[in-house]
Amino acid sequence: MPTPPDIRSAIFDGPGRPLRIEPAARPTLQPGEALVRVSLCTVCGSDLHTFAGRRKEKTPSVLGHEPVGVVLEVCGELRDVSGEPVRVGDRVVWAVAVSCGECFFCTHGLPQKCASLFKYGHEAISPQCGPVGGLSTHCHLLKGTAIVKVPDGLPDEVAAPAGCATATVAAALRVGGIVANPDRKVGGSTHRPGGRGSPSIVVFGLGMLGLTACAWAESLGLTVIACDMSDSRLSQSTRFGARHLAKPDALAELVKSLTDGRGADVALELSGSPDASRAAVEVLRVGGTAVWVGAVFPTEPVSVSPETIIRRWLTITGVHNYAPQDLASAIHFLAANYTRFPFAELVSKSFPLAEVNEAFRFADAERPVRVAVACE
Ligand SMILES: [Zn+2]
Numbered sequence: 307m308p309t310p311p312d313i314r315s316a317i318f319d320g321p322g323r324p325l326r327i328e329p330a331a332r333p334t335l336q337p338g339e340a341l342v343r344v345s346l347c348t349v350c351g352s353d354l355h356t357f358a359g360r361r362k363e364k365t366p367s368v369l370g371h372e373p374v375g376v377v378l379e380v381c382g383e384l385r386d387v388s389g390e391p392v393r394v395g396d397r398v399v400w401a402v403a404v405s406c407g408e409c410f411f412c413t414h415g416l417p418q419k420c421a422s423l424f425k426y427g428h429e430a431i432s433p434q435c436g437p438v439g440g441l442s443t444h445c446h447l448l449k450g451t452a453i454v455k456v457p458d459g460l461p462d463e464v465a466a467p468a469g470c471a472t473a474t475v476a477a478a479l480r481v482g483g484i485v486a487n488p489d490r491k492v493g494g495s496t497h498r499p500g501g502r503g504s505p506s507i508v509v510f511g512l513g514m515l516g517l518t519a520c521a522w523a524e525s526l527g528l529t530v531i532a533c534d535m536s537d538s539r540l541s542q543s544t545r546f547g548a549r550h551l552a553k554p555d556a557l558a559e560l561v562k563s564l565t566d567g568r569g570a571d572v573a574l575e576l577s578g579s580p581d582a583s584r585a586a587v588e589v590l591r592v593g594g595t596a597v598w599v600g601a602v603f604p605t606e607p608v609s610v611s612p613e614t615i616i617r618r619w620l621t622i623t624g625v626h627n628y629a630p631q632d633l634a635s636a637i638h639f640l641a642a643n644y645t646r647f648p649f650a651e652l653v654s655k656s657f658p659l660a661e662v663n664e665a666f667r668f669a670d671a672e673r674p675v676r677v678a679v680a681c682e
């Protein structure tokens with residue numbers, strides 16, 4: 307009989323109150339469930355917003371939805387996104403959202419908008435299950451969770467953001483027609499990777515998602531144009547594949563000069579700014595696509611001209627949450643590219659679970675791209 311693990315979680319009681327480290331009972335797993343020993347969890351910007359009270363979530367809860375860990379126990383048969391069995395000892399990441407597989411949205415290609423969506427790091431603590439957030443020594447994986455194995459060599463701090471930031475970028479690039487969407491080719495004709503005439507993408511907002519989007523697009527041979535208000539973020543983006551940089555007021559001219567006056571094929575809005583959302587439409591070529599991702603909070607409305615959308619054949623699409631395949635793409639991308647781009651440096655500091663409040667204070671004060679909490 308193995309010794310029961312010593313489970314401890316950081317409990318969030320509401321904004322303005324420090325997280326409490328509390329013991330938790332070992333959950334009794336149901337078929338299709340797993341218990342994971344969390345190695346490390348990166349703290350996403352939305353956790354900081356919740357902690358500071360800028361967005362409202364259920365309490366008490368265990369925050370953290372960018373964890374990576376090792377499977378400690380499996381009940382019944384469990385398979386990863388690619389259909390491979392999940393076994394004790396596998397190092398894994400898992401999707402932030404669990405969908406039912408049966409509702410209208412699950413059966414119409416939008417499992418990420420399931421009618422009874424469950425989200426790790428966002429649910430109130432329940433006596434029916436163990437910890438379901440990443441800021442915990444262990445996480446209870448419920449039936450239907452999309453699990454992806456982490457290849458050997460990929461560092462924990464690089465793999466962790468896959469569960470939120472990288473998979474969201476995967477979804478945005480997919481709906482923008484760039485990643486694994488064989489029905490639609492960006493730019494159409496043949497092109498020289500990164501050269502004149504190659505498909506172009508404008509990335510607005512150079513935080514974790516923006517830097518990841520730049521690197522991913524560059525790795526696919528796109529001309530990457532990065533836009534942000536911050537000089538230091540623009541400069542950092544050059545190490546993630548951005549070859550062309552602009553502050554918002556200089557962007558239109560730069561895009562024109564790089565695209566023979568046509569405009570960009572795709573624009574990704576990751577900052578949440580209404581001005582950037584509008585600019586993401588304005589920089590497009592005829593037939594281009596703007597993907598809005600950043601504004602996951604109320605903003606001023608953005609006005610668009612129906613005539614412009616019609617005459618220019620423009621597409622505006624939103625992305626919120628992601629599908630299981632996006633998490634698999636995310637890990638695949640990171641494994642193939644983490645030595646080319648300095649993803650590991652984006653996690654500026656790591657704190658032990660016992661110092662989780664210090665991690666949040668540091669993140670709020672210093673605004674690094676990511677901090678990590680080592681949960682072992
Ligand atoms: Zn997140």
Ligand SMILES: [Zn+2]
Binds near residue numbers: 421422
């Ligand atoms: Zn559903």
